[in-house]
Amino acid sequence: QSALTQPRSVSGSPGQSVAISCTGTSSDVGYNHVSWYQQYPGKAPKLLIYDVTKRPSGVPDRFSGSKSGNTASLTISGLQAEDEADYYCCSYATSNTSPYVFGTGTKVTVL
Amino acid sequence: EVRLVESGGGLVQPGGSLRLSCEASGFTFRNYWMTWVRQAPGKGLEWVGHIREDGSDQYYVDSVKGRFTISRDNSKNSLCLQMNSLRVEDTAVYYCARDYYGWGSHDQWGQGTLVTVSS
Numbered sequence: 342q343s344a345l346t347q348p349r350s351v352s353g354s355p356g357q358s359v360a361i362s363c364t365g366t367s368s369d370v371g372y373n374h375v376s377w378y379q380q381y382p383g384k385a386p387k388l389l390i391y392d393v394t395k396r397p398s399g400v401p402d403r404f405s406g407s408k409s410g411n412t413a414s415l416t417i418s419g420l421q422a423e424d425e426a427d428y429y430c431c432s433y434a435t436s437n438t439s440p441y442v443f444g445t446g447t448k449v450t451v452l
Numbered sequence: 453e454v455r456l457v458e459s460g461g462g463l464v465q466p467g468g469s470l471r472l473s474c475e476a477s478g479f480t481f482r483n484y485w486m487t488w489v490r491q492a493p494g495k496g497l498e499w500v501g502h503i504r505e506d507g508s509d510q511y512y513v514d515s516v517k518g519r520f521t522i523s524r525d526n527s528k529n530s531l532c533l534q535m536n537s538l539r540v541e542d543t544a545v546y547y548c549a550r551d552y553y554g555w556g557s558h559d560q561w562g563q564g565t566l567v568t569v570s571s
Contacts, residue, residue, distance in 0.1 A: 343494065350453055350466035378497070385547055385564060386489075386497065391557030429497050433555050439513040441556045443489075446496040 345370065345430055345444035352450040353420045361447045363413040363430030366398060369442055374433035375413040377406060379426050386429065417449070425451045454560050456548050461541040461565030468538050468569070474531040474548030476564055482502070482506070482526035487558060489532050490544035490567075498544070502551065517541075537571045540558040 348366040352361045353359040363370065363377075374413035376391045378386035388397055393413060412434070417424055429445035460472040474486070487502040501512035503522045510522045521534040531548050545566050549558035 349491035366488040374557075376555075376557045378558075380497075386558070387557045387561075388557060391553045392555065395553070397553075397559055422528075431497075431499070431556055440511050441502075443497040443499055 343442075345432060345442055347428075347430060347444040347447045349445075350448040350450060352452055353417075354452045355420055355422065357420050358416060358418045359449060360417075360419060361415045361428055361430075363415070363432075363444045365411050365413075365432055365442075367411055367436075368434075368436055369394070369432040369434035370408065370411045370413050370430075372433050372435070373408070375408060376431045377413075377415045378431065379424075379431045380429065381426050389428075411416070420451055422451050425449055454550075456550065456560055456562035458548055459560040461546065461567045463519045463568045463570065464538055465571050466538060466540055466569055469534070470538065470567060472533040472535070472546055472548075472565055472567070474502070474533075476529040476531065476550075477546045479550070479560075481524075483531040485554075486522075486524060486531045487551055487556075488522060489547045489549055489558070489561075490530075490542075491547070491564075492541075492544040495515040495544075500546070501557075535567070537545065538567075540569050543567060543569045 377390040380386040476561035488500040495534040503510045519537045547564045550560040
């Protein structure tokens, strides 16, 4: 099972919205079990979104998830300086190599 | 406060073994699937494996099957990752994580422990 495909980097100015895509197949992202994580350098990941659209308590509503077909997306609205970090998607996968697979990761830069 | 604390990382030669531990506190450990995730230096996250609440089932990524074993002791709120036949490509920070909402949604993570496989 190959890693899910994410853009290497995205950028935006404070206050703008940015979207990060996560492309897989019907055997992984095709299921509604996609989660998103934010990671700062040298720190553990933090869960932002689970089951495509659900947000854990404490996560700002600026972060939202969606999915169309085999591509999931994380949108950050009202971009803030502290949103500059790496972002990873993760999906349940019905493959014979791993029941879960992460995306390749996206670096978000706030201009 | 929910806490996960990994330990046991270090330098090991190729072909060697290492046992990582993850001590949990602040929640009912026996109620959750637990997962190991790793991150090679400068690289992305890789799902390694997980274990059912009662320890009866474990699943692994292909690259570690037959070499790594996940176990847990619910009486001690402890999770372990036994790593054998280590390879240079196993060098990474290893995180333990709790699967709170199910289906790979990891809401709590440890700080990570570095495993370096090198001669």
